[in-house]
Amino acid sequence: MICAFASAFCFGAASVLQAMAARASEPGTGGGVDVALMWRALHQWRYLAGLGMDTLGFALQIVALRTLPIYVVGAALAASLAVTAVIASRLLHVRLSRVEWAAVAVVCLGLAMLALASGKEGHREGSDALRWALLGVSFGVLLLGMAAGRLPEKPRALVLGLGAGFGFGVVEVAVRLIDGIDFADPVWYALLVGGGAAFLLLTSALQRGSVTTATAGAVLGETIGPAVVGVVWLGDRTREGLGWLAILGFALAVAGSLTLARFGEPPAPAEAPGEDEAEKRLGAGPAPEHGPRTP
Numbered sequence: 001m002i003c004a005f006a007s008a009f010c011f012g013a014a015s016v017l018q019a020m021a022a023r024a025s026e027p028g029t030g031g032g033v034d035v036a037l038m039w040r041a042l043h044q045w046r047y048l049a050g051l052g053m054d055t056l057g058f059a060l061q062i063v064a065l066r067t068l069p070i071y072v073v074g075a076a077l078a079a080s081l082a083v084t085a086v087i088a089s090r091l092l093h094v095r096l097s098r099v100e101w102a103a104v105a106v107v108c109l110g111l112a113m114l115a116l117a118s119g120k121e122g123h124r125e126g127s128d129a130l131r132w133a134l135l136g137v138s139f140g141v142l143l144l145g146m147a148a149g150r151l152p153e154k155p156r157a158l159v160l161g162l163g164a165g166f167g168f169g170v171v172e173v174a175v176r177l178i179d180g181i182d183f184a185d186p187v188w189y190a191l192l193v194g195g196g197a198a199f200l201l202l203t204s205a206l207q208r209g210s211v212t213t214a215t216a217g218a219v220l221g222e223t224i225g226p227a228v229v230g231v232v233w234l235g236d237r238t239r240e241g242l243g244w245l246a247i248l249g250f251a252l253a254v255a256g257s258l259t260l261a262r263f264g265e266p267p268a269p270a271e272a273p274g275e276d277e278a279e280k281r282l283g284a285g286p287a288p289e290h291g292p293r294t295p
Contacts, residue, residue, distance in 0.1 A: 001115050004064040004076035010057030012083025014050035015215070016263070018206060021047030041203055058171075065121075065175045069237070070230030071246070072118045074172060074223040075111060075253040081215065082107040082256065085263040100260060107256035113249025117242035122235025126177045130233055134170055134177070135186040138194035141167040145201040154213070160205035161214030165221015167198025172226040176234060216261040223254055 021044035041047045064073045082104045088094040096104075141163050148159035174191040182188070205214035227250065230236035238246040 001064075001068065001072070001076075003060045004068060004073050005111075007057040007060035007064060007073075008076045008080040009083050010053045010060065010080075011077060012080035013087055014053035014057065015080070015084050016088060017046040017050035017053070018203070021045075021050065041207075061172075062175050065172060067121065069118055069121050070172055070176060070234070071223075071227035071236060071250055072114050074169075074226050075114055075250050077168075077172075078219045078223045078257040079107045079111055079253050080257075081219065081260040081263060085260045088263045094263070103256040103259035105256075106252050107260070110249045110252030110254075110256060113245050114253065117238045117246035117249060119237045119239045121176075122230065122237065124233065124235040125179065126233060130229075131177060131186050131190070134173055135190040135193070137166065138170045138190045138197060141170070141194060141197040141201065145197060145204070148201075149204070157205050157213040158217045160201045161217025162221045163217075164198045164202035164205060164214070165218035165223075166225065167194045167196075167201065168218070168222040169226040170194030171198070172222065173229050173234075176230070212262040215263075216258050219254065219257050219261065223250075 018041075021041050061073065061077065064076070085094075085096060085100060085104060089096050144163040144166070145160060148156055148163060151159060170190055171194050174187045174194065177187045178185070178191070202214070202218060205217075
């Protein structure tokens with residue numbers, strides 16, 4: 001559980017850095033799967049720092065997924081938004097309202113309930129059909145990103161974020177299914193394609209649309225689907241008689257995280273002094289050459 005919390009901290013800190021870097025980068029091709037934008041973002045030190053935090057978080061996530069049910073790890077990763085909110089309130093001077101501080105408390109309560117109710121991870125290996133389906137979903141994430149790039153701005157951010165969440169969900173399930181190095185196993189390719197597609201879609205969503213909407217979509221995509229797979233196909237269970245507590249804790253953690261989704265948003269740049277006055281003068285039309293007319 002400590003690894004799951006530490007992973008959430010790393011992902012929460014990385015989200016602010018990557019959002020700021022993506023917004024500072026010029027758009028590339030303008031599509032949902034925007035490799036040019038990803039390349040430009042990689043020239044931003046904030047994005048590289050965020051990737052470093054993501055790498056550390058992913059290593060901790062692997063350890064957590066090997067010892068805990070997927071639904072526990074998924075809820076902890078969704079709760080990284082609570083970490084983002086606290087960091088934003090300190091480093092970016094973003095003021096949290098009472099509702100948002102309450103949401104942070106709800107996230108912590110939900111995770112505590114999950115920790116109490118969670119049993120051991122399931123030991124089912126997963127069928128061949130599940131492995132190939134995972135690979136199909138990873139390529140479906142790429143197709144979804146291409147289609148989302150043509151949508152209007154408001155739905156585009158949500159769909160791109162949701163697709164990124166599906167990609168990260170593929171990674172979560174793939175980590176559980178991998179058993180040794182076997183490149184004939186489709187799970188390895190699902191891991192690579194799903195993870196790469198998730199980063200491409202999330203970078204496009206952060207740069208081109210509402211970060212709040214994109215983050216909310218990613219939270220939904222990476223928590224609910226993998227949790228269902230873990231329970232139905234991989235044998236994840238709760239402690240005897242505490243299933244209701246796990247469901248309630250999962251719902252509270254995700255709901256609190258969605259309330260805090262806006263904290264992936266980088267701060268708006270400050271306007272230059274006198275900019276408003278200049279715009280007003282330009283908007284007022286040309287000034288008369290000889291002063292106002294007199295009757």
